[in-house]
Amino acid sequence: MLPKKDVVLIKHFVLNKSDEAHKILANLHPADIAQILSEIKNGNKKLFFQMMTSSKAAEVLEEIEPHDRISIIDELTEAETIKILENMSVDEIIDLFQQMPSAQAESLLRKLPEEDYEELKSLLRMAEDTAGGLMTTDYVYIFSDATVNEAISDVRQFGHKAETIYYIYVVDKNKHLEGVLSLRELITAPRDKKIHEIMHTNIVSVHVDQDQEEVAKIISKYSLLAVPVVNDSNRLLGIVTVDDAMEIIEEEDTEDIHRMAGITPEEDVAFSKTIWGSSKNRLLWLVICLIGNMFSGKVIDGFSHVLESMVALAFFIPVLMATGGNVGTQSLALTVRSMATEKLSRKNVLIFILGETLAGLQLGIICGGIVSVLAYLWQSNIQLSMAVGLSMGISLILASLIGVLVPLIFRIFDIDPAVASGPFITTLVDISTLAIYFTVSTYLIDVISPDLVSTAKGVLA
Amino acid sequence: MNEREQILGLLEDKNYEELYPILEQYHPVDIAQLMEELSENESINLFSALEFDTALQVLEEIDSRKKYLILTSVEYNYARKLIQEMSADEVADLLGDLKEEEKRQILSLLEETEQTDLIDLLSYERNTAGGRMTTEYIAFPKELKAKDALNRLAELAIDAETIYYVYVVDSQGRLVGVVSLRDLILAPEDTCIKDFMQTDVKKVNALQEQEEVAKLIQKYGLLALPVVDDDNVLLGIVTVDDAMIVVEEETTEDILKLAGSNVDESIDLGQVSIWARAKRRLPWILIAIAGEIVSGRVINDFSAALQTIVTLSLFIPVIMDMGGNVGTQSAAIMVRGLATGELESLSIAKNVLREAAVGIILGLLNGILVAAITYLWQGQVLLGLVVGIAMAFNLTLAAMLGTFFPLLWYKLGQDPAVASGPLVTTFLDILGLLVYFSTATWILGL
Numbered sequence: 001m002l003p004k005k006d007v008v009l010i011k012h013f014v015l016n017k018s019d020e021a022h023k024i025l026a027n028l029h030p031a032d033i034a035q036i037l038s039e040i041k042n043g044n045k046k047l048f049f050q051m052m053t054s055s056k057a058a059e060v061l062e063e064i065e066p067h068d069r070i071s072i073i074d075e076l077t078e079a080e081t082i083k084i085l086e087n088m089s090v091d092e093i094i095d096l097f098q099q100m101p102s103a104q105a106e107s108l109l110r111k112l113p114e115e116d117y118e119e120l121k122s123l124l125r126m127a128e129d130t131a132g133g134l135m136t137t138d139y140v141y142i143f144s145d146a147t148v149n150e151a152i153s154d155v156r157q158f159g160h161k162a163e164t165i166y167y168i169y170v171v172d173k174n175k176h177l178e179g180v181l182s183l184r185e186l187i188t189a190p191r192d193k194k195i196h197e198i199m200h201t202n203i204v205s206v207h208v209d210q211d212q213e214e215v216a217k218i219i220s221k222y223s224l225l226a227v228p229v230v231n232d233s234n235r236l237l238g239i240v241t242v243d244d245a246m247e248i249i250e251e252e253d254t255e256d257i258h259r260m261a262g263i264t265p266e267e268d269v270a271f272s273k274t275i276w277g278s279s280k281n282r283l284l285w286l287v288i289c290l291i292g293n294m295f296s297g298k299v300i301d302g303f304s305h306v307l308e309s310m311v312a313l314a315f316f317i318p319v320l321m322a323t324g325g326n327v328g329t330q331s332l333a334l335t336v337r338s339m340a341t342e343k344l345s346r347k348n349v350l351i352f353i354l355g356e357t358l359a360g361l362q363l364g365i366i367c368g369g370i371v372s373v374l375a376y377l378w379q380s381n382i383q384l385s386m387a388v389g390l391s392m393g394i395s396l397i398l399a400s401l402i403g404v405l406v407p408l409i410f411r412i413f414d415i416d417p418a419v420a421s422g423p424f425i426t427t428l429v430d431i432s433t434l435a436i437y438f439t440v441s442t443y444l445i446d447v448i449s450p451d452l453v454s455t456a457k458g459v460l461a
Numbered sequence: 462m463n464e465r466e467q468i469l470g471l472l473e474d475k476n477y478e479e480l481y482p483i484l485e486q487y488h489p490v491d492i493a494q495l496m497e498e499l500s501e502n503e504s505i506n507l508f509s510a511l512e513f514d515t516a517l518q519v520l521e522e523i524d525s526r527k528k529y530l531i532l533t534s535v536e537y538n539y540a541r542k543l544i545q546e547m548s549a550d551e552v553a554d555l556l557g558d559l560k561e562e563e564k565r566q567i568l569s570l571l572e573e574t575e576q577t578d579l580i581d582l583l584s585y586e587r588n589t590a591g592g593r594m595t596t597e598y599i600a601f602p603k604e605l606k607a608k609d610a611l612n613r614l615a616e617l618a619i620d621a622e623t624i625y626y627v628y629v630v631d632s633q634g635r636l637v638g639v640v641s642l643r644d645l646i647l648a649p650e651d652t653c654i655k656d657f658m659q660t661d662v663k664k665v666n667a668l669q670e671q672e673e674v675a676k677l678i679q680k681y682g683l684l685a686l687p688v689v690d691d692d693n694v695l696l697g698i699v700t701v702d703d704a705m706i707v708v709e710e711e712t713t714e715d716i717l718k719l720a721g722s723n724v725d726e727s728i729d730l731g732q733v734s735i736w737a738r739a740k741r742r743l744p745w746i747l748i749a750i751a752g753e754i755v756s757g758r759v760i761n762d763f764s765a766a767l768q769t770i771v772t773l774s775l776f777i778p779v780i781m782d783m784g785g786n787v788g789t790q791s792a793a794i795m796v797r798g799l800a801t802g803e804l805e806s807l808s809i810a811k812n813v814l815r816e817a818a819v820g821i822i823l824g825l826l827n828g829i830l831v832a833a834i835t836y837l838w839q840g841q842v843l844l845g846l847v848v849g850i851a852m853a854f855n856l857t858l859a860a861m862l863g864t865f866f867p868l869l870w871y872k873l874g875q876d877p878a879v880a881s882g883p884l885v886t887t888f889l890d891i892l893g894l895l896v897y898f899s900t901a902t903w904i905l906g907l
Contacts, residue, residue, distance in 0.1 A: 027661060031681050159646065159647055165642075166625050166684075184625075187618065187646075188615045202486060202487075202488065204488060220702070220705045220706075220709075222488060242701050242702075242705075247679075249705065249708060250679065250801055253708070253712040254801060256712070257715060257716055257793050257796070258793060258794070258797065260719070260720075260793065261790045261793030261794075262786060263790050263794070275815065275822065276822065278794075279823055279826075282787070282790050282819070282823060286786055286787065287827070287830065289782060290779060290783060290827055290831060290834075293782050293783065294779065296778035297778055298775075300775050300777070300778070304775075307771055308768075308771050312761075315757035315758070315760050316757055317760070317774070317778075318753045318781060318894065319753035319754055319757060321782075322750075322756070322781070322785075322887060322890055323750055323753065326721055326745065326746055326882075326886075327742070327746065329882070332720065333716050333720035334717065334720075347498060355738065359738040359739040363739050363742065366743065367747075367750060374754055422786075423782070423789065426782060426785070426786070427782060430782060434778065
């Protein structure tokens with residue numbers, strides 16, 4: 001990351017159109033320029049792009065969030081834009097066009113060289129969140145009967161435009177994927193060997209319609225730098241590279257964390273820019289929980305005669321509700337994350353559920369013990385302290401179970417387990433906790449000192 | 462999983478002729494996954510049936526317990542060969558997981574010089590750049606010609622973790638530049654490395670946190686990041702596949718911490734005892750219990766009001782929960798924003814104000830809704846008003862505090878995720894109840 005004073009200096013040079021600026025920008029990393037640009041007013045951003053070569057400008061534009069690229073394109077003339085686009089990689093152009101109004105995209109598309117036009121047109125038809133929507137067609141391929149020497153000179157010749165030259169794909173003349181070879185293997189192989197003698201035929205590839213999350217997971221699982229994308233007949237269509245995979249993983253992680261906190265994720269933008277936008281994303285679960293909480297109120301309502309006879313019961317509602325909610329959310333977090341990182345298999349899921357239940361039991365005993373002592377010290381009422389402790393114990397076991405089972409059940413019905421958000425679990429747990437608390441305390445107080453409740457009942461009647 | 466049974470059957474019958482072609486079809490990662498599910502004996506048998514190259518890759522993928530088991534079960538010389546071919550960071554990770562006695566056993570498989578190298582690697586904390594790096598990188602002097610560099614690269618390639626970046630160092634081993642294999646291959650053969658190397662090298666200090674490493678690799682789209690000491694001497698590299706693992710670990714940590722669990726190093730389900738699982742969740746729960754007792758005291762202070770109108774207690778859950786929910790949402794946004802660097806501004810005031818605006822919107826909408834429900838349920842206008850006003854006020858407060866705490870923690874150099882979750886909700890519960898009962902006494906004139 002750049003020091004602040006450098007950023008100020010660079011801004012100053014560019015905005016004053018100083019000659020220094022050309023040199024400075026040429027030496028900066030595109031990601032750093034993109035970061036500086038995020039602090040520049042709209043309308044001034046074009047100055048930066050006019051001071052860079054079009055290949056550098058393309059690299060910088062690739063670093064900027066697809067969403068923010070549009071406003072920059074709007075500042076530039078069409079001729080400037082086309083020059084930059086010609087230097088961008090295919091997958092990034094696609095991302096950009098998908099953000100634009102289709103008329104604008106179409107008119108830009110028509111000004112691009114003929115051969116790009118057809119290719120882009122067909123890529124644009126792919127769904128955005130699949131391997132097809134993510135892949136680039138700038139890769140290096142060779143034929144299996146070539147020699148290592150020929151292959152190396154192919155890489156030299158076509159490598160400039162390719163997204164990665166570190167994997168070389170071997171195809172037949174109909175472009176069916178036959179093998180893969182790393183550049184490392186290529187340069188260490190004897191120069192006169194044939195490619196088919198040294199290539200790997202055991203290839204990890206993804207289907208063009210496969211979901212982007214799965215593609216990212218495959219790249220991560222097999223530690224690949226890129227994965228080939230094929231269609232039904234195993235024809236090589238493109239590749240997805242590891243940097244794209246990392247971006248997807250980051251997006252998905254953000255989605256998971258937000259969902260856990262009961263925020264509805266947005267399609268594209270991880271961070272909503274407008275205040276109303278971010279309020280809207282949070283409202284759905286809040287309303288659901290608000291209504292759920294009314295059921296908690298209903299539970300208290302059902303026992304209001306007990307409460308009336310012993311107001312002290314109300315003092316322990318917060319501690320019981322909150323602890324139940326905390327334990328439920330903890331179990332939920334562990335479960336959701338275990339599922340996301342594929343640590344839960346059919347084989348160990350029962351052990352996992354059992355383990356969490358036992359952990360809940362343990363927490364229940366400890367917390368129940370502590371809270372009943374606290375209750376006794378505070379209210380010096382043995383029944384009350386027993387009721388509070390016992391309810392805590394039972395409700396924590398139940399809370400762990402709810403936190404584990406709800407996301408698991410969601411997955412059985414093919415709902416994203418992260419949808420079972422913390423707030424949702426807390427609401428469920430609250431209802432069960434309150435029901436347990438009032439049932440237990442009515443029973444205990446009724447059994448040990450029956451006159452207390454019955455007088456209250458009498459009053460009510 | 463039919464194939465699994467088939468493989469096991471063939472193993473049992475020692476029918477290697479049929480087994481080999483099946484195993485050849487498998488990717489080492491998949492074999493490793495299969496092995497995780499096998500018993501100790503089955504794993505050893507399967508492992509012995511693998512070719513050396515595959516065996517090595519499988520070994521790097523399985524967990525430390527299985528690694529240890531296999532290295533101590535196969536023949537001594539085979540184990541030596543395996544461990545010498547493993548990358549240094551993998552061996553260091555393995556040693557870090559073992560007990561002293563086991564560690565010595567594994568170290569004895571290595572040559573003395575390798576032992577000292579490993580002990581150096583082990584001296585770094587595991588979650589730092591130094592703890593994550595491997596020492597198998599390629600570095601050349603800057604006067605080398607492209608042609609010669611390529612030739613030497615071809616010789617060195619087998620041992621290196623990645624050959625896609627070649628680092629350029631001076632005579633003292635200080636990092637002065639980097640050349641990608643791509644540049645090297647595409648460069649005219651007679652040019653010196655220094656003429657086309659990049660001098661603006663992205664790098665990290667060995668003591669920096671692993672999170673920083675992953676962030677840099679991601680931001681600059683790198684395949685590997687060099688690790689240097691305070692004098693800029695090149696010590697090792699961290700590769701992109703390790704960065705992906707770091708990202709996964711850090712996210713898990715954030716999610717668990719947000720939910721109020723402490724996190725220790727292994728989040729592995731199989732190995733953690735139930736007591737350990739309960740223990741790392743206990744501290745925050747206990748703190749929350751202490752806080753919630755204070756919430757109870759608040760109710761106690763207003764028990765006169767409660768006795769007069771028991772109906773007030775019906776809305777304790779909604780008041781408590783909704784504040785907690787909004788607080789958690791804000792905290793999650795902050796924690797994630799800080800982790801990904803997507804937060805536009807780090808200023809506490811700016812973020813708190815922005816979230817306050819969100820809180821007011823959420824507060825007004827939910828306040829109106831809850832007031833309406835209260836009125837319909839209880840038929841009392843004033844009670845509806847009390848609940849609605851308290852709700853609106855609470856949610857605004859919740860959004861502000863949920864933003865404030867993680868940011869404050871971050872500014873104090875602490876992990877923001879710790880200051881979210883239970884800590885925020887507990888605090889909000891106390892405040893929420895205070896607001897609720899104060900509003901009630903004020904409006905209902907109790």
